[in-house]
Amino acid sequence: MKYRSVFDIIGPVMIGPSSSHTAGAARIGRVARSLFGREPKWANISLYGSFAKTYKGHGTDVAIVGGLLDFDTDDQRIIHALDIAKERGIKLNFIEEDAVTDHPNTARVMMGDHNGELELVGISIGGGKIEIIELNGFELKLSGNHPAILVVHNDRFGAIASVANTLAKYEINIGHMEVARKDVGKMALMTIEVDQNIDDQLLVELEQLPNILKVTKIVD
Amino acid sequence: MFRNVAELVELAVSQNKKISEIMIEQEAAVSGRSKEEVMALMERNLTVMEEAVERGIKGVTSHSGLTGGDAVLLQKYIEKGNFLTGETILDAVSKAVATNEVNAAMGTICATPTAGSAGVVPGTLFAVKKKLNPTREQMISFLFTAGAFGFVVANNASISGAAGGCQAEVGSAAGMAAAAIVEMAGGTPQQCAEAMAITLKNMLGLVCDPVAGLVEVPCVKRNAMGAANAMVAADMALAGITSRIPCDEVIDAMYKIGQSMPTALKETAQGGLAATPTGRALAAKIFGMPLKEK
DSSP, X not given: OOOOOGGGTSOOEEESSOIIIIIHHHHHXXXXXXXXXXXXXXXXXXXXXXXXXXXXXHTXXXXXXXXXXXXXXXXXXXXXXXXXXXXXXXXXXEEEOOOOOSSSEEEEEEEEETTEEEEEEEEEEETTEEEEEEETTEEEEEOSSSOEEEEEEESOTTHHHHHHHHHHHTTOOEEEEEEEESSTTSEEEEEEEESSOOOHHHHHHHHTSTTEEEEEEEOO | OOOSHHHHHHHHHHTTOXXXXXXXXXXXXXXXXXXXXXXXXXXXXXXXXXXXXXXXXHOOXXXXXXXXXXXXXXXXXXXXXOOSSOHHHHHHHHHHHHHHHHHHTTOEEEOSSOSTTTTHHHHHHHHHHHHHOOOHHHHHHHHHHHHHHHXXXXXXXXXXXXXXXXXXXXXXXXXXXXXXXXHHTTOOHHHHHHHHHHHHHTTTTOOBOOGGGOSOTTHHHHHHHHHHHHHHHHHHXXXXXXXXXXXXXXXXXXXXXXXXXXXXXXXXXXXXXXXSHHHHHHHHHHHTSOOOOO
């Protein structure tokens, strides 16, 4: 079931005018920000389907940028997100895409600074609820219902087992797990949704495991 | 976890509980929070709804100038006392409009189930409040009952205008509100389901065609009529009228209609009212350029 909480239905508390095109868009931006771990210097934002056709009226562009600035859905500063981004020297580029996507409310965010880049595709499925369906070229399904750990690793035997063992040591239960890879033996991505919030020490320990390249977390 | 309305009603009847209690218990189980915490979280949403209505009743105008001030007009009209329908229904309509006018003005609202349809549930709640004098706890329960039905729609169909048209947004909101009114008025869980079915049946096929892509025209007035629809359907269900098509099948029909609805009528501002000469002219005026012909 896509929706698990009554607060997905009665909620979120948000700045208008659209839960999918404003609040959901802000959440997609905020997940990108959370995964990137810092404020980006630039962002290219591609909008598809209904997002592309109506983003001006709904403030979808403004809301995604608000998310990139780490504003929550009910943060009044969202309204001024474009100005705030400009003041902070963030270069923004919006692209209205014609391509037909599986979901009508799809946004692709490419962002970066001199230390790195991140590319993410999110969909806004209604009532402010979102899913992340692609990260740095990996397909994934991240519901945002639970805290999650994302592990970029080499596609080698034992990598998944070592991560699972470490989680077990910290007594963390895995609710949902997915592994995606681009090619056999190359880079892969583990998406692990867990039941409780994650200690930073655990992330450090995971990163030191063999074949583990990068570990990030998404807090509930 | 209940998967459909039939299971929800069955859970409530077999345990001799209200729909709202089933929803509160499920939320507590899924989130790991206590019932008290879950109630407190919902009360915060209730407070946001109250503040939005209070603001809208005093009068707001959106940035585009397309909407605003209608809640005030209706409140003044009610005060004069010469209305043709009823005070409760008109009060519900004006408060639904108030909420959506605040939403259109980029004010703070609580999505129920979406922002574009955020007026219906609070509008009807605060109107029946005058009639039924509920406790604060009963008002919070109202939102859980509405949420329980919305939960089923969201998981079995859609609550997104872009995916299912306005029937998925205001249609769902109106059905949720009707069910919640019935519970607050003392109806049975089955009567809640009948009210939801009767309401949603009369919203089937409603397209999402926002002028200039703004959540204003016709969204604000669709919330008005969603509230009116919910009030009448609740009274019908309380009178003992049932839906010949069961609630779950109505929800399924809504989903299938949404799937077969053309994209131009699903929140793309390319068809319906958005594509009328006046709709296009308004869009051109607001954005300072003509919209692309399709």
